[in-house]
Amino acid sequence: xxxxxxxxxxxxxxxxxxxxxxxxxxxxxxxxxxxxxxxxxxxxxxxxxxxxxxxxxxxxxxxxxxxxxxxxxxxxxxxxxxxxxxxxxxxxxxxxxxxxxxxxxxxxxxxxxxxxxxxxxxxxxxxxxxxxxxxxxxxxxxxxxxxxxxxxxxxxxxxxxxxxxxxxxxxxx
Numbered sequence: 001x002x003x004x005x006x007x008x009x010x011x012x013x014x015x016x017x018x019x020x021x022x023x024x025x026x027x028x029x030x031x032x033x034x035x036x037x038x039x040x041x042x043x044x045x046x047x048x049x050x051x052x053x054x055x056x057x058x059x060x061x062x063x064x065x066x067x068x069x070x071x072x073x074x075x076x077x078x079x080x081x082x083x084x085x086x087x088x089x090x091x092x093x094x095x096x097x098x099x100x101x102x103x104x105x106x107x108x109x110x111x112x113x114x115x116x117x118x119x120x121x122x123x124x125x126x127x128x129x130x131x132x133x134x135x136x137x138x139x140x141x142x143x144x145x146x147x148x149x150x151x152x153x154x155x156x157x158x159x160x161x162x163x164x165x166x167x168x169x170x171x172x173x
Contacts, residue, residue: 017076017161020154024073027066034062053136061144068147072154075107076161093173100166103159111152111159118148 037059045051074080087098122145131139 014161014164016157017165020072020076020158020161023154024070024076027069028073030062030066034059034066037062053132053134054138057132057134057138061138061140064144064147068151069154071151072158075155076158093170096166096169096173099162100170103162103166107155108159111155114152115149115156118152122146122149 037055041051041055041059044055071080087095090098122142125142125145128142129139130141130145131137132141
């Protein structure tokens with residue numbers, strides 16, 4: 001089986017890739033919730049001259065949740081930013097090498113770095129059970145900041161699948 005993209009790793013029966021795919025598809029539905037909530041905020045603000053900070057903050061939380069959790073799924077489905085001029089027209093073998101080396105040299109070190117530097121920041125927030133500075137805001141800032149650790153963890157999870165799939169494909173070529 002030739003693997004042209006990390007998305008193929010998700011179809012190979014890999015548990016990690018399957019989890020990332022399920023989580024990404026599930027979390028993507030929150031974009032609909034975000035749109036409806038934003039529409040509601042606009043109607044309430046301009047139609048009824050009312051507004052609630054917690055409602056506005058919830059859009060920010062949903063936005064962060066969607067992007068930071070679904071980033072591993074975007075990598076898996078090859079929907080991330082790539083310099084296509086060096087990738088698109090090349091052979092499957094070349095693409096597997098690019099995916100493998102890019103994951104090993106850039107993605108894994110970046111994810112590990114983010115876990116290391118984010119750990120204290122997030123743990124202090126949890127110790128304080130940090131909440132919004134705004135009156136009437138959400139008391140869940142520590143959960144929002146936890147996404148700083150969840151994102152690289154999910155990227156590492158998907159990286160494992162991508163590396164395994166690329167190595168397997170290169171061995172078969």
